[in-house]
Amino acid sequence: MNDSAVDIKNIKKTFGTFQAVKGISFNIKKGEIFGILGPNGAGKTTTLNMILGLLKPTSGSITIEGYDNVEDSLKVKQLIGFMTQETVVDGYLSARDNLTIFAKLYHVPENEIEKRVNKALEDANLKEFANKAAGTFSGGMQRRLNLVKSMLQEPSILILDEPTTGLDVQSRVGMWDSIRKLNDKGITVILTTQYLEESDALCDRIAIIDHGEIKAIGTASELKRMVSEGNVLEITLKPEDVDKATKIISNKFKLKLSVEGDIIKGDIQKDSMGLSIKIAQYLEKEKIHVLAYSVHLPTMDDVFIKLTGASFRDSTSSENVASQARFRR
Ligand SMILES: Nc1ncnc2c1ncn2[C@@H]1O[C@H](COP(=O)(O)OP(=O)(O)OP(=O)(O)O)[C@@H](O)[C@H]1O
Ligand SMILES: [Mg+2]
Secondary structure: OOOOEEEEEEEEEEEEEEEEEEEEEEEEEOEEEEEEEEOOOOOOOHHHHHOOOOOOEEEEEEEEOEEOOOOOOOHHHHHHEEEEEOOOOOOOOOOHHHHHHHHHHOOHHHHHHHHHHHHHHHOOOOOOHOOOOOHHHHHHHHHHHHHHHHHOOOOEEEEEEEOOOOOHHHHHHHHHHHHHHHHOOOOOOEEEEEEEEHHHHHHHHHEEEEEOOOEEOHHHHHHHHHOOOOOEEEEEEHHHHHHHHHHHHHHHHOEEEEOOOEEEEEEEOOOOOHHHHHHHHHHHHHOEEEEEEEEEOHHHHHHHHHHHHHOOOOOOOOOHHHHHHEHHH
């Protein structure tokens, strides 16, 4: 049996002279939650639009459950449900009426509509709010309504463009619950995200994309193992001490380091807590004041820095600018 949901072969997309997607390939298996993780402008929406057949790749090919998404575009449309980056609900209508109208738009058979709308309300945890105007809902509730709306045609693949961007932590967890519920029923989920933590908590596999290129693909733990077999040492210093300390640590302790602002990071063995203390003491002896240091398992942030040579770029599209000074958490 073919267990491939989406197969992408070397797709490129050029807008004028700008290459937004630079030849990416990956395969998504049926039943997976697959995350495409990348900062603003990385090429996430462009990639999704090409999967959906809304945008024609400059070159390369995409098959959805074995069907070519250009030649068999009608079949492919039936297989995929899509939730855009913007929430589209009518605030004056109740949750139930919003869903009923969309079920009609999607040509759901008349005798099926009530059943599917009830199921959608349940999947979104909105049963008790079914008859309330959607405009009175919180951002998270509206987003969940939008999510189940894309399930009304009963697709086998669900594509979600940044389903939780801009939501508070609690609403984000509510969205994860609804996404997991749908996935438990066998739906393949492809989502884009700017949140490292989301890719870690929700996705079976993750493709890290930056500047239109895939930097790595794997499970969160595979990606973390790529960064380090052991632990990550993190030392925070005054900005003026960073260069000197980097030289000392790499020369004296032979560690491979990366620098991120006023933080120096290095890979150390699992059992080398002693070494990290020695380094901190040595720096103090050299009159370099260590503001903070820690030893931890690699995080998705470490993965991103290692693969791209940079921290998650700042972005301005979220309301929550303060929390994403380095990346979105
Ligand atoms: N129609 C277009 N014409 C010209 N450039 C475009 C077009 N669509 C996207 N781009 C550019 O391609 C790059 C990738 O855009 P894309 O929307 O795919 O990024 P993204 O990863 O979805 O970002 P975000 O997180 O902000 O949604 C960006 O530099 C963008 O400005
Ligand atoms: Mg986008």
